[in-house]
Structure formats: structure tokens, C-alpha cells
Amino acid sequence: xxxxxxxxxxxxxxxxxxxxxxxxxxxxxxxxxxxxxxxxxxxxxxxxxxxxxxxxxxxxxxxxxxxxxxxxxxxxxxxxxxxxxxxxxxxxxxxxxxxxxxxxxxxxxxxxxxxxxxxxxxxxxxxxxxxxxxxxxxxxxxxxxxxxxxxxxxxxxxxxxxxxxxxxxxxxxxxxxxxxxxxxxxxxxxxxxxxxxxxxxxxxxxxxxxxxxxxxxxxxxxxxxxxxxxxxxxxxxxxxxxxxxxxxxxxxxxxxxxxxxxxxxxxxxxxxxxxxxxxxxxxxxxxxxxxxxxxxxxxxxxxxxxxxxxxxxxxxxxxxxxxxxxxxxxxxxxxxxxxxxxxxxxxxxxxxxxxxxxxxxxxxxxxxxxxxxxxxxxxxxxxxxxxxxxxxxxxxxxxxxxxxxxxxxxxxxxxxxxxxxxx
Amino acid sequence: xxxxxxxxxxxxxxxxxxxxxxxxxxxxxxxxxxxxxxxxxxxxxxxxxxxxxxxxxxxxxxxxxxxxxxxxxxxxxxxxxxxxxxxxxxxxxxxxxxxxxxxxxxxxxxxxxxxxxxxxxxxxxxxxxxxxxxxxxxxxxxxxxxxxxxxxxxxxxxxxxxxxxxxxxxxxxxxxxxxxxxxxxxxxxxxxxxxxxxxxxxxxxxxxxxxxxxxxxxxxxxxxxxxxxx
Numbered sequence: 001x002x003x004x005x006x007x008x009x010x011x012x013x014x015x016x017x018x019x020x021x022x023x024x025x026x027x028x029x030x031x032x033x034x035x036x037x038x039x040x041x042x043x044x045x046x047x048x049x050x051x052x053x054x055x056x057x058x059x060x061x062x063x064x065x066x067x068x069x070x071x072x073x074x075x076x077x078x079x080x081x082x083x084x085x086x087x088x089x090x091x092x093x094x095x096x097x098x099x100x101x102x103x104x105x106x107x108x109x110x111x112x113x114x115x116x117x118x119x120x121x122x123x124x125x126x127x128x129x130x131x132x133x134x135x136x137x138x139x140x141x142x143x144x145x146x147x148x149x150x151x152x153x154x155x156x157x158x159x160x161x162x163x164x165x166x167x168x169x170x171x172x173x174x175x176x177x178x179x180x181x182x183x184x185x186x187x188x189x190x191x192x193x194x195x196x197x198x199x200x201x202x203x204x205x206x207x208x209x210x211x212x213x214x215x216x217x218x219x220x221x222x223x224x225x226x227x228x229x230x231x232x233x234x235x236x237x238x239x240x241x242x243x244x245x246x247x248x249x250x251x252x253x254x255x256x257x258x259x260x261x262x263x264x265x266x267x268x269x270x271x272x273x274x275x276x277x278x279x280x281x282x283x284x285x286x287x288x289x290x291x292x293x294x295x296x297x298x299x300x301x302x303x304x305x306x307x308x309x310x311x312x313x314x315x316x317x318x319x320x321x322x323x324x325x326x327x328x329x330x331x332x333x334x335x336x337x338x339x340x341x342x343x344x345x346x347x348x349x350x351x352x353x354x355x356x357x358x359x360x361x362x363x364x365x366x367x368x369x370x371x372x373x374x375x376x377x378x379x380x381x382x383x384x385x386x387x388x389x390x391x392x393x394x395x396x397x398x399x400x401x402x403x404x405x406x407x408x409x410x411x412x413x414x415x416x417x418x419x420x421x422x423x
Numbered sequence: 424x425x426x427x428x429x430x431x432x433x434x435x436x437x438x439x440x441x442x443x444x445x446x447x448x449x450x451x452x453x454x455x456x457x458x459x460x461x462x463x464x465x466x467x468x469x470x471x472x473x474x475x476x477x478x479x480x481x482x483x484x485x486x487x488x489x490x491x492x493x494x495x496x497x498x499x500x501x502x503x504x505x506x507x508x509x510x511x512x513x514x515x516x517x518x519x520x521x522x523x524x525x526x527x528x529x530x531x532x533x534x535x536x537x538x539x540x541x542x543x544x545x546x547x548x549x550x551x552x553x554x555x556x557x558x559x560x561x562x563x564x565x566x567x568x569x570x571x572x573x574x575x576x577x578x579x580x581x582x583x584x585x586x587x588x589x590x591x592x593x594x595x596x597x598x599x600x601x602x603x604x605x606x607x608x609x610x611x612x613x614x615x616x617x618x619x620x621x622x623x624x625x626x627x628x629x630x631x632x633x634x635x636x637x638x639x640x641x642x643x644x645x646x647x648x649x650x651x652x653x
Contacts, residue, residue, distance in 0.1 A: 008505040011536040023537070028523030333519045336480065337580070338508015338536040340500060416480045420515065 001190060003372070013343035022350035023322075026358070029188040030276065039312030040359030040396045041366065046308045048384075048392050050301035055383040072216055074281040075250035075262045075270065079240030090237040093248040094277045099270055100148030103250065106265050108258025113148025115217065116238040116248040118143055118198070118231050126224065127199045128185040129197040141223045142200060144231030144238070147382055154215030159189035160208050167208070168227035169260045175205035178222040183369025193266055203234060204233075209423050217251055243280060250278075289305065309399055316403035322353045324411040331411055332419025345412035349404045356400020360393035367392070426492065428587050428619045429454040429547060430646045431475065433485035437473050443587035446472040447644040449486060458586070459614040460621045464467050469594070469642040470623045477513055477621065492589050507538035510618030516593035518573045520565040526552060527561040530580045537584060551579040552641060571602030582618075589613065591622045595629055607632050 026033045070296045077094035096102065103112030125136040145153070159180055167174050175198050181190055182287045187196045189210040205226055213219070226234075230361040237248040250270065254262045263282035267275040326329070331344055368384060375382035438444045447469045454460055459487055464470050471572050475481035476488065478635055479495060488495045491510060495503065495511040512533075520529045530548040539547065552558055555575040565573055574594060591610065595603035614620050622633060636647045 008502050008509070009503045009538055011508050011538055012538050016541075017535055024524070024528075122572060203639045329519055330521055333521070334532070334536070335504070336478065336507060336513045336519075336535040338504050340536075410428045417475055420480070420519065 009341050010397070011343065012040075013339065013346060017345050018343075019354075020352045021347050025347070025351045025353055032319065036316055037355055037357045037359035037362065038354050039310075039361040040399055041310065041312070042314040043305060043309035043371070043399070044360045044363030044396050045366040046363075046394055047305035048304070048364050048389055049370040050305055051388050052367060052371030052382065052384045053374060055299060055385060056371060056380055056381050060378075060380050070259050071236045071254050071256055073252040073254060073259050073266060075252070075266055075280070076242050076279045077238075077240045078242050078275070078277055079247070090239050091192055092236055093240065094177045094271055094274075095248055095250055096359040097135045097268065099250060100146050102147070103252055103266065103267055107270055108254045108262050109132070110253045110255060111148055112154035112250060112252040113146035113150065113152050113224075114228055114248055115143055115145040115149040115153075116224075116228075116231075117246055118144050118235050119239060119246050120138050120235075124201050126181075126185065127195060129186055129199070135185055137181075139222075139288045140184075141218075141221055143218065143223050143225050143234075145225045146228040149217075149251055150225060150421045152251045153217045154253065155207050155211035155218075157418035158212045159210040160192045161313065162209055162211075163225060163227050168229050171201065171233050172227060173205045173230060174208045174227065176209040176211060176225040177207055178218070178224075179210050181222040181224060182207070182210050200224070205338070216253065234365075265328075309395065312356075313399045313403040315361075316352055316355055316400055317406060318406035320348060320404050321350075321410065322354075324348060324407045324414070327411075328414055328419040331414045332416045335416035336420065341412035344414070345408040348400065348408040348411045352404025352407065353400040354398050356396040356398070356403065357393055359400070360396020363396065364389065364392040427453045427489070428442045428456050428491060429478045429621075430456070430487075431490040432485050432487045432489075434476060434488050436476060436481065437595040443533050445554055445642050447483075450644045451545065451642060452589075452637070452646075454619065454621065456619050457614070458619055458621075459610075459632070461630035461636045462578070462621065462623045462639055463625060463627070463630050463636060464639035468639045472618070472627075472642070473639065473644075474590060474592050474621075474623050476515060477588070500554055505537070506532075509584055510587040511587045512584065512586040513593050514574070514589065515576050516596035518570075518597070520573055520576060520579045522565050523562055526557060526568065526576045526579075526634050529565070530583050531574055533580045533583045539584075544546045547583050548579075550551055551583040552576070556580045569602065571605050572579045574598060574602070574606050575609065578613075582613070587619060588627075589620045591617050591620065593624055593626075594622065595624075595626065603629075607619060632646065 046151070079094070093116075097122055101107050120241060122239045126140045127136040147165045147168055149164055153346055155162065155176070160176075163174065163176050175200060177187070179189065185198065187198075187207055192207060192210070196207050198207060218225070238248045250266070250374075251264060252266065259282055263280050267278040267280050271278055294302065313316075334344060368389065371384055372382045431450055433449040433451065434447065435449040436447040437467075439444055450568075462470055462473060472481070474484055479490070481622040483496065489582070490506060493506070495506065498506070521532065524532070527548055530551055531544055534547060549558070549561065549564065552561055555578050556578065557572060557575055560572065562567065565576070568576065595606055595609070598606060607629060610620055611620070621631060624630055638645045638647060
């Protein structure tokens with residue numbers, strides 16, 4: 001009689017065998033596999049497409065934001081440290097007379113100039129003539145602006161011409177007004193040749209130009225612009241100090257990407273004796289802006305993608321469970337040829353995971369395709385973050401594994417006896 | 424001395440119920456290497472219970488079962504699965520072939536779990552199929568095979584690991600007489616080649632091929648000594 005051996009080589013189901021059995025299980029029913037994957041395909045596809053489209057859209061929005069913001073530097077005159085002057089005699093402003101020219105010499109500066117809101121007594125009215133019946137307005141801002149400032153404001157002139165250096169240096173009583181102001185005061189842009197004037201109380205300024213829109217400073221409000229030197233002569237120095245809204249400012253238009261560099265140099269260039277008197281504001285970091293814009297939208301759409309993935313998981317779980325019930329005979333046979341319950345579980349889990357991974361791969365491809373095609377259709381730059389896109393198929397794997405867990409346990413618990421009783 | 428492949432001592436199986444059913448009453452049985460045994464009996468007599476116990480698919484309520492001298496009642500699931508995979512070959516009435524796998528893949532399945540190195544599996548499976556006369560149908564799907572061919576694929580699958588015991592459950596139950604004869608002739612050849620075979624059947628014609636016949640009735644085993652001993 002043979003002696004009893006205490007241990008046998010235990011059954012084994014290698015990872016490679018598990019993988020090939022799983023693939024064989026999927027390949028033998030390709031139509032069903034495709035339908036099973038659909039939920040995961042849609043979920044992962046939606047995830048990738050949503051993130052990609054949001055990033056692409058946000059990239060486009062912030063691209064437009066940053067072109068303007070990234071090219072604007074603002075310098076404010078905070079006044080001398082020991083300001084003892086009392087109204088209306090304010091100190092000489094912090095910007096030198098040749099502030100425009102100094103700024104122009106800094107690399108990256110396109111246009112630059114000094115401007116300030118002229119402080120007018122309460123009740124000052126603007127009219128187009130001194131006749132009593134003339135329409136008057138008190139809601140118009142009067143701004144002093146150097147020729148460089150006018151250029152930096154990026155005005156769209158619809159009639160006449162902007163303020164010139166000659167008009168500034170010789171302190172001409174001329175004005176450049178907004179089209180809406182012109183309409184309010186009854187000044188026709190087509191008839192500038194007849195020399196219409198704006199009266200600020202009793203001082204007349206001849207309208208030499210009308211602008212319709214602006215990129216900087218006066219973009220949001222109707223204004224009457226007069227030469228800076230004329231304003232100094234007529235109304236005196238502006239009140240320094242940030243917070244009173246009347247301080248002189250230097251507006252600088254820079255080339256794209258040069259704003260930060262210009263911002264670091266401008267104060268010392270304009271006022272080397274006391275650069276800290278000038279407060280420089282440079283544009284925000286474009287990256288921060290982008291993430292702020294995309295944050296809200298992305299979280300909303302991610303919830304939708306998660307719902308799709310949940311539906312995908314339910315689909316895989318359902319089909320795998322049906323497969324387990326259908327294949328009880330196969331389970332019994334595998335047990336009969338030496339498979340352990342854990343091997344049966346591993347096989348069905350691997351099938352579910354493979355289905356999920358395949359669905360994830362297809363979904364990712366479709367998502368990337370959607371982003372690229374929609375971006376191309378709008379002539380935008382497609383933005384796909386590799387940190388989200390490359391691991392996206394793994395989402396499918398995880399969905400498959402989770403979905404396969406219960407069916408796999410059911411399969412492992414199937415009694416080989418019951419399974420083989422199928423005739 | 425011929426060593427016993429199977430040795431049963433008071434092996435019994437009672438299904439707990441309620442009411443409890445004594446499917447197999449305490450039985451003693453020795454099957455030696457090279458034996459060809461038929462177990463006959465009507466439906467519900469306990470044939471299948473015996474087959475499941477011998478095939479290590481079920482556990483006895485009492486008694487001992489030695490397979491190749493190894494006491495299986497002391498073994499856990501791991502070792503029982505290992506024994507099934509290496510020492511026992513099953514042949515079922517309804518073949519149990521995987522419908523989407525070729526004949527060759529169905530035979531390869533029996534080598535999947537028992538640590539046969541991958542490169543060696545193919546040779547073993549091809550040899551087994553040639554051995555049952557199906558060397559020309561390796562890539563055929565079960566749906567294209569006749570009943571007799573299907574059962575021969577199943578026999579090849581049972582043989583591929585060269586088991587100590589071939590357990591056949593009504594092997595001709597789903598076959599016409601011609602195919603049944605072919606399959607029984609194959610089993611005769613295998614027994615002649617040294618395989619130990621136990622056939623469960625209610626068909627006297629099938630039982631007549633075996634050297635020993637054991638009748639089972641209401642869970643009681645009774646060997647018919649000498650009747651048609653070859």
C-alpha cells in the first residue's frame with residue numbers, strides 16, 4: 001500500500017492563465033461584451049470629454065482675459081510721506097513731466113501716460129452751450145490725460161483725432177469725448193468741423209475727437225478727456241493718495257507677457273528719488289485665473305460623469321451576474337478539473353475588470369476625439385491634462401472590479417454538484 | 424501486490440433534510456488499480472451520491488475514503504481540489520464541453536489548474552485527442568461535433584492528466600447505439616491500457632463491459648460476485 005502523503009502540490013491558477021481565460025470569456029461573446037461595456041464607455045468618455053472641454057473652454061476664456069490683463073500695468077501716486085499740504089494746494093504729483101517718455105524707454109512698454117480724474121466742485125455741470133435751454137449733465141467724469149495715456153487707453157476714435165502733444169504742451173482747451181457723452185449733450189460727431197464745445201461750468205473745451213470704445217481706464221464710463229497740462233493750469237495738482245479716487249495714475253500698455261517685467265522696473269524709473277511713493281499694480285497670474293474659471297463648471301460635469309460610471313458599473317455587475325448564472329455548468333466543470341473557489345472568483349473578477357478596462361480605453365479614445373474635434377471646429381487649442389487623461393482607462397478597471405465583486409463571490413459559492421447536475 | 428486505488432470504510436452520506444435522507448448507507452468497497460467496475464441501480468438509488476463522494480465533489484457524513492492510500496476525509500478544500508485535478512478524470516452524461524472553445528481548448532482546460540507548465544499542456548492535449556481518435560478535429564467547436572465525438576473529447580479531457588481513476592457517469596446516456604458502442608469500445612481499450620475505470624449506469628449493456636458489477640439499491644451496495652467476471 002502506498003503511504004499517505006500529507007501535502008499535495010496545491011492547485012494553481014496563474015495570473016497569465018487568469019488573463020487569457022478572461023479574454024477568452026469576453027471574445028466568445030463579442031456582441032454582449034460590447035453592450036456590457038457601453039455604460040463604462042459612456043462614463044469614462046464623458047469624464048474625459050468633460051474635463052477636456054472644460055479645460056479647453058477655460059483656456060480659451062482666460063486666453064481672452066489675459067491678453068488684456070496681461071498687458072496692463074497701473075501705477076498710482078500715493079503722495080509724499082510727510083504730506084502737509086491742505087486742499088486745494090496739493091503737492092506736485094509723483095510723476096515727472098516727461099513720465100510718458102521715461103516709461104516708453106522701458107523694454108516691453110507699448111504706450112504709457114499719466115491721467116487723473118479732475119476734482120470738480122459739487123454741482124458742476126457739463127453743457128454744449130451756455131444757452132439756458134441747453135441740456136446739462138452732472139454725471140460725466142472729467143479726466144486729465146497725457147497724449148501717451150490717451151494712446152494707452154486704446155480708444156476707438158469715430159470722429160476727429162486724439163489729443164496731441166502740441167495741444168498738451170500749449171495747454172489748448174480741447175477735449176476728446178465719448179460717443180455716449182456726445183449724444184447726451186447733443187453734439188454730432190459728423191459736425192466736428194463746426195467746432196462744437198463742451199462747457200465745464202464756464203470753461204469751454206473744443207471737441208476735437210469722439211471715441212466709441214476703450215480698452216483701458218475709460219472702458220466702463222462716459223468721460224470727457226482734456227490734456228493733462230491744460231488740466232494742471234485750469235484746476236491745479238491732483239490730490240495724491242490711494243483711496244480718495246483722485247490720485248494721478250500712470251497707465252502702461254505692454255506687449256503680451258511683458259507686464260510683470262515692466263511692473264518691476266517702472267517705479268524706480270519714474271521716481272528714482274522715492275520709488276516707494278508709487279504703487280504698482282500688475283496683472284494676476286494667468287494660471288490662477290484659469291483654475292478659478294474652470295473649477296465650477298468642472299465639478300458640475302464631473303458629477304454627471306460619475307453618474308454615467310455608476311450606470312456603467314450596474315451594467316457590468318448585471319451582465320456578469322447573468323453570465324455566472326448561465327455558466328454554472330462551466331463552473332462545475334472547472335471545479336471538477338481542480339479549480340478552487342478562489343480560482344473561479346478570480347476568473348469572473350478578471351472578466352469584469354477586463355470588460356471595464358476595455359470600456360475605459362474605448363471611452364477615453366472617444367472622449368479625446370470629442371475634445372479634439374470640438375476644439376478644431378471652433379479653431380481653439382485643445383487642452384487635455386495628461387494627469388486626468390492617461391489614467392482614465394483605469395477608472396474603467398476599477399468600475400469593472402467593483403462591479404464584478406458580487407458576481408464573482410456568487411460564482412465561487414456555486415456548488416460543483418448543483419452546477420454539474422445541469423443535463 | 425495490487426494496490427487499491429479506492430478503499431471505502433463505512434462511507435455514508437445522509438442529507439440533513441428535513442426529513443433526513445440516507446442517500447448512501449455505510450459502505451465498504453475496495454477498487455484496485457486496473458479494475459473496471461460498473462455501478463448499476465435505478466434512479467434515486469444513490470448512484471450519483473456515490474459518484475460525487477468518489478469524485479471528491481461531496482463530503483461524506485461518516486466513514487473513511489482512501490484515494491491512492493490517502494485519507495481524503497482529513498483533507499481541506501485545497502488538497503481535495505488538487506486531487507480532483509490530478510488523480511480523477513470525470514466523464515459526464517451531457518459531456519460538459521464549453522460551447523465556445525475548440526476541442527483542443529476544452530482538453531487544455533483540464534491542465535489549467537494542476538500546475539502543468541504552459542509549454543507542456545499543448546502536447547498533452549494533442550496526444551489525448553489523438554488517443555481517442557480525434558487528432559483531425561482539434562480545432563472543431565463542440566457544436567460541429569457529433570454526440571460520440573463530443574463524448575470522446577470529454578474522455579480525452581478526463582485522460583489528459585493520466586488520472587488514477589476515471590469516473591464515468593452514464594457515459595452513453597445521451598448517445599445513439601452506434602456512438603454508444605464506439606465510446607464503450609474506447610473505455611475497454613483504456614482499461615486494457617491500465618486505466619482504473621468506474622462507470623455508473625442503469626444500462627445492462629454498458630455494465631456488461633465491466634469486470635465487476637456493483638448493484639446499488641436504496642443506498643445499499645451489493646457486489647455481484649463472479650456473474651460475468653472476465
